[in-house]
Amino acid sequence: MEFFTKTAVDAAVLAGKHLLSEYKRHHIEVYGVDTLSVGNRGLTKEITSIRDHEADQIIKDLISDRHPEHNLLTEETGLVDNGSPYTWVVDPLDGSSNYVNHNPFFAVSICLAYNNQPITGVIFAPLIEELAVARKGQGCTVNGRRVSVSDTGALSKSYSVGCPGGDKTNRRFSKMSYALNENIKDFRKMGSAAIEAYVVAAGRVDSFVTLNISPWDIAAGALCVEEAGGKVTNFQGEPWDMTKSDVCMTNGVIHEDVLKTIQLVNPKSEEYSDNSLIG
Structure with a gap:
C-alpha cells in the first residue's frame, strides 16, 4: 500500500x-x-x-x-x-x-x-x-x-463546517446551517469539501456536514477522518459508502447530537420538513 x-x-x-x-x-x-x-x-x-x-x-x-x-x-x-x-x-x-x-x-x-x-x-x-x-x-x-480528531464533548461548544454539495438549490443547506447555528459555537463554509473534511481529522473543527455530495469530493477526506479517530456516516447514521449522498463527519463524540440536529433536512427522516426556512 x-x-x-x-x-x-x-x-x-x-x-x-x-x-x-x-x-x-x-x-x-x-x-x-x-x-x-x-x-x-x-x-x-x-x-x-x-x-x-x-x-x-x-x-x-x-x-x-x-x-x-x-x-x-x-x-x-x-x-x-x-x-x-x-x-x-x-x-x-x-x-x-x-x-x-x-x-x-x-x-x-x-x-x-x-x-x-x-x-x-x-x-x-x-x-x-x-x-x-x-x-x-x-x-x-x-x-x-x-493528527487526531478533537475531544469536544458538548455540541454547544463545537465548531462545524459545511457545504451544499450537489443540491440544486441552497434551500436545504440554509435550513441545516440555521439549525446548527442555534446549537453550536459557530458554523463556517470554506468552499472546499476536501479541506473541510481534513480539518475535522486534524481536530481544528468538530464536524463537517454536506448534502448530496459526490464520492470524488470526500472519499479521501472521509478516510482521513476515520483514520484520525472520527466517524463518517450518512444522515441516517449508516456507514458512508462510495455513493452520492448526504454525509456527516465528526469527532465521533458529538456525532449523534449533530445528526439529531440536522434531521429536519433529511428526506428519509420523520422529522423532515420541506417548508420555508423558518417553517
Whole structure:
C-alpha cells in the first residue's frame, strides 16, 4: 500500500504545483456557455475551469503510467472501468469557485479504493501548503505529523463546517446551517469539501456536514477522518459508502447530537420538513 500512497502523493503534488503556478499568474479561463462565463454544474455558483481539466490530465497520466490496470473515476472525466478491484477516485481541483475567485481554499483530492473501500487518501492544498495523508489502519498525517480528531464533548461548544454539495438549490443547506447555528459555537463554509473534511481529522473543527455530495469530493477526506479517530456516516447514521449522498463527519463524540440536529433536512427522516426556512 505504501507504493499506492506514493502514487497518490506524487500525483496530488504535481497537479497542485501546476494549479498554484497558474493561480499566481491569475489567468484562468472558465468553462461554460461562453468562454470566461460561469457554467452550470448543479448549483449556479459551481464552475469548472481549464485548470480543472489540466490538473485532471496530469493526475490521470501519472496514475495510468504506474497502474495502467486500475480503474479511474474523476470529476472531469467520469469512470474509466478496466475491470479492476482498484479504483482511483479523483477531484483534480476541489474548490474551483475559490480558485477562480482567487481565494486560497482549494485542493487536489485523490483516493484509492479497493472493492469500493477507501484504502489510501491524499489531499493537497497547495496555497496553504498542507498535505493530508491517510492509509487504512495506519492513521492520518498532515505535513507528516500524526493528527487526531478533537475531544469536544458538548455540541454547544463545537465548531462545524459545511457545504451544499450537489443540491440544486441552497434551500436545504440554509435550513441545516440555521439549525446548527442555534446549537453550536459557530458554523463556517470554506468552499472546499476536501479541506473541510481534513480539518475535522486534524481536530481544528468538530464536524463537517454536506448534502448530496459526490464520492470524488470526500472519499479521501472521509478516510482521513476515520483514520484520525472520527466517524463518517450518512444522515441516517449508516456507514458512508462510495455513493452520492448526504454525509456527516465528526469527532465521533458529538456525532449523534449533530445528526439529531440536522434531521429536519433529511428526506428519509420523520422529522423532515420541506417548508420555508423558518417553517
